[in-house]
Amino acid sequence: MKKIEAIIREERLEPVRKALELAGFAGLTVTEVSGRGKQKGVPLQWRVGEYRVEFLPKLKLEMICHDDDCQVAVDAIVKAARTGRIGDGKIFIMPVEQVVRIRTGETGSEAV
Amino acid sequence: MKKIEAIIREERLEPVRKALELAGFAGLTVTEVSGRGKQKGVPLQWRVGEYRVEFLPKLKLEMICHDDDCQVAVDAIVKAARTGRIGDGKIFIMPVEQVVRIRTGETGSEAV
Amino acid sequence: MKKIEAIIREERLEPVRKALELAGFAGLTVTEVSGRGKQKGVPLQWRVGEYRVEFLPKLKLEMICHDDDCQVAVDAIVKAARTGRIGDGKIFIMPVEQVVRIRTGETGSEAV
Ligand SMILES: Nc1ncnc2c1ncn2[C@@H]1O[C@H](COP(=O)(O)OP(=O)(O)OP(=O)(O)O)[C@@H](O)[C@H]1O
Ligand SMILES: Nc1ncnc2c1ncn2[C@@H]1O[C@H](COP(=O)(O)OP(=O)(O)OP(=O)(O)O)[C@@H](O)[C@H]1O
Ligand SMILES: Nc1ncnc2c1ncn2[C@@H]1O[C@H](COP(=O)(O)OP(=O)(O)OP(=O)(O)O)[C@@H](O)[C@H]1O
Ligand SMILES: [Mg+2]
Ligand SMILES: [Mg+2]
Ligand SMILES: [Mg+2]
Numbered sequence: 001m002k003k004i005e006a007i008i009r010e011e012r013l014e015p016v017r018k019a020l021e022l023a024g025f026a027g028l029t030v031t032e033v034s035g036r037g038k039q040k041g042v043p044l045q046w047r048v049g050e051y052r053v054e055f056l057p058k059l060k061l062e063m064i065c066h067d068d069d070c071q072v073a074v075d076a077i078v079k080a081a082r083t084g085r086i087g088d089g090k091i092f093i094m095p096v097e098q099v100v101r102i103r104t105g106e107t108g109s110e111a112v
Numbered sequence: 113m114k115k116i117e118a119i120i121r122e123e124r125l126e127p128v129r130k131a132l133e134l135a136g137f138a139g140l141t142v143t144e145v146s147g148r149g150k151q152k153g154v155p156l157q158w159r160v161g162e163y164r165v166e167f168l169p170k171l172k173l174e175m176i177c178h179d180d181d182c183q184v185a186v187d188a189i190v191k192a193a194r195t196g197r198i199g200d201g202k203i204f205i206m207p208v209e210q211v212v213r214i215r216t217g218e219t220g221s222e223a224v
Numbered sequence: 225m226k227k228i229e230a231i232i233r234e235e236r237l238e239p240v241r242k243a244l245e246l247a248g249f250a251g252l253t254v255t256e257v258s259g260r261g262k263q264k265g266v267p268l269q270w271r272v273g274e275y276r277v278e279f280l281p282k283l284k285l286e287m288i289c290h291d292d293d294c295q296v297a298v299d300a301i302v303k304a305a306r307t308g309r310i311g312d313g314k315i316f317i318m319p320v321e322q323v324v325r326i327r328t329g330e331t332g333s334e335a336v
Pocket of ligand 3: 231261263314
């Protein structure tokens with residue numbers, strides 16, 4: 001199993017959720033985060049000069065999936081989250097050793 | 113070392129925290145998240161028809177523990193978080209390569 | 225690639241951000257969390273007796289970096305986050321298998 005973590009723009013949540021659902025993925029966890037990328041925040045012009053916003057609001061999506069489904073999910077997220085402008089976000093994939101469904105006690109692949 | 117991530121109902125935090133404490137686990141990090149599982153949100157009856165809440169508020173617990181303690185912790189969480197109804201949550205276990213206690217600089221097992 | 229997760233005091237975010245920037249790290253994701261460590265919360269004296277705050281507000285920093293940069297980043301975080309008092313926080317390092325920059329589709333090392 002894998003964990004896909006995607007940091008995306010807030011306004012791309014709905015398109016990403018729909019794209020994932022269409023691709024067959026239901027389970028998803030969303031967290032409100034603040035972030036900065038390569039450009040280190042955003043410079044804003046203000047009356048008194050330049051001002052830098054160090055962190056911008058983003059959403060973190062977390063999705064556990066089977067190894068074989070990982071690429072399909074990543075492709076769906078990239079396509080639905082992309083605007084082409086800087087700040088579109090990042091995806092990270094990590095190994096997951098075990099999954100448990102609390103209600104049933106199921107583990108492993110069937111618990112995903 | 114392992115990282116246990118548990119997505120649970122908000123109202124099960126207190127029972128889970130107590131169960132973990134009883135089992136000897138103190139360190140814990142909690143994040144407010146929104147999520148959906150296999151059932152893809154929750155359908156609600158509303159005057160004008162059916163309405164679907166795509167994401168429900170949940171809590172994410174993160175706990176770093178020694179490899180040998182992992183199963184005991186998972187069992188404690190499952191037992192204290194379960195209500196038997198859909199939406200009880202999920203547990204994910206991931207590998208952790210290094211731990212550092214910032215105050216002392218301790219690393220590895222003694223830093224957990 | 226690695227993921228560095230650091231739980232720090234809220235008031236150490238600015239020093240840590242600056243230390244990471246000085247060390248050449250720009251990308252960073254921050255989440256508001258609540259946590260407890262070895263001391264299991266904080267006992268407070270109140271008129272009617274002792275009262276225990278189970279969870280304290282903390283910040284979780286997440287940073288993906290190249291394997292070779294990991295130690296430099298951890299050292300920068302430890303130095304900038306430390307006050308010497310209990311509750312300074314913890315750092316966890318996890319393996320990351322893949323990184324994707326959503327805007328460009330770049331993957332792996334160049335996407336970090
Ligand atoms: N190395 C990183 N570690 C952790 N989080 C990161 C990292 N890089 C980016 N992020 C997160 O992703 C969000 C969006 O990053 P962003 O899309 O600006 O990345 P980028 O590498 O600068 O790409 P671009 O050039 O397209 O802007 C950031 O606000 C931050 O939350
Ligand atoms: N595959 C997944 N990836 C990421 N988060 C998930 C996943 N599945 C569930 N979650 C998280 O766990 C929460 C609770 O999920 P839930 O208990 O409904 O899982 P389920 O598989 O539908 O099990 P049940 O049939 O018992 O409802 C969700 O709101 C979401 O935050
Ligand atoms: N084992 C753990 N698992 C998950 N989170 C932890 C763990 N230990 C600590 N944390 C997180 O780190 C925060 C700070 O912990 P803290 O610095 O008190 O750790 P500690 O081990 O008690 O060290 P110290 O003795 O210096 O206080 C906690 O509030 C919690 O969010
Ligand atoms: Mg950027
Ligand atoms: Mg469900
Ligand atoms: Mg402590």
